[in-house]
Amino acid sequence: MNFWHTVAAITWKDTISEMRTKEIVSSVLVFTLLVIVIFNFSFGATQQTMKVVAPGILWVTFAFAGVLSLNRLFVPEKEQDCLEGLMVCPVSREAIYTGKMLGSLIFMLVVEVIALPIFTLLFNLPVLSLQIVTITVLATFGFVVVGTLFSAVAINTKAREMVLPILFFPIISPVIISAVKATEISLAGGSWSSLVPWLPMIAAFDAIFFVVSFLIFSYVIEE
């Protein structure tokens, strides 16, 4: 099997097990909806305020949802000792990383595909545009490239649910800043060219951290 076949096999394994248990997607989705509703309570929900705070709400929600789903990424592997199984397989650690990362990306995107229309509906804002979908896909990729690495770190620590956000949030702060700014511009009716400093920023983050995480993942799960 070549590299991408292995990656596809690992991603497919995660997807099948998720389709059977629906553990991550269902719980993260409910969480996402709850956060959106709670934000609605805290900001009074007039149309005027919503325009101002909506980009922030959207990205705080997705960042929290990301942590929640990334926290679960290695839990089944750990509990059933599947990670050892994966590691004795003749596959490279890089393939394990890429496979898990793509699996996580799929789960996050499924949640977001459902959450975005609901967001549009509840907040009466056009967040379901091509621009915002592009921003979401790029930013989510940024979340999962570092998130997968840190999730594998957090799984071997005490208080693992606490460790992931502490590692994750400072590192992804450029993605959050860029995504919020880009969403703001897009909601205000900005053109593609007005998104320029922000979209390339997220794309650069994605590319850089994909390479770095890909290279150092083998040091995380070596035992």
Add this chain to the structure above:
Amino acid sequence: MNTNNILRNGLLILSFVLMTVSLYLVFVFVPTEREMGIVQRIFYLMVPTGWLALLSFVIIFIGSILYLVKRARKWDILAMSSAEIGIVFTTLALIVGSIWARPIWGVWWTWEPRLTATLVLWFIYLAYFMVRSLATDPERGARYSAIVGIIGLVDIPIIALSTTLWRGIHPGPVIFSGGLAPPMLLTLMVSLAAFTSFYFLLLQYKVSAKNDESLINTLRESIKSR
């Protein structure tokens, strides 16, 4: 005297001389800045602390890579020692930055780009320590914090860029781009040199203390196992 002692005493003398000279330069020699007044002298403390916050992370990065590749404990000790000094200077940079912000912008905290980036850096330092102390065994802790050390350094330029674009331009960058008057530049350079030398002195102390600590631990283990 072995080479370590020579190095240490050399750094001690160098730091002392440079610090004394820079105190003289900051408080007596350098002219008071026209617009910001006396407060501007904080600048000669703020820039060095900010610089050390960065320099420490560069040393962490180097130590982390070497530790992951070579697996020698000394590289982890180097990275860890640098992190302990680094978080002190990052905290100082934040405090000094706030003191500076108060008279200039009228508030203790402003989301000024460099201040914001320093705050994020401070959180990355915290993550470095937390992941180490929460790992299930010390070897794992060293490995995990090395990963934070590498990812963190790669992230610093991106954070700096994004916070700069995010806040737009503030009065701050004028100091850096407008060019400094020669006496100010001289004072800044001496101050930077003094703090850099002081950093390496602290690093030397930290590393040797940690080496002794691990030596004592191995000795204790060997006594216990008898």
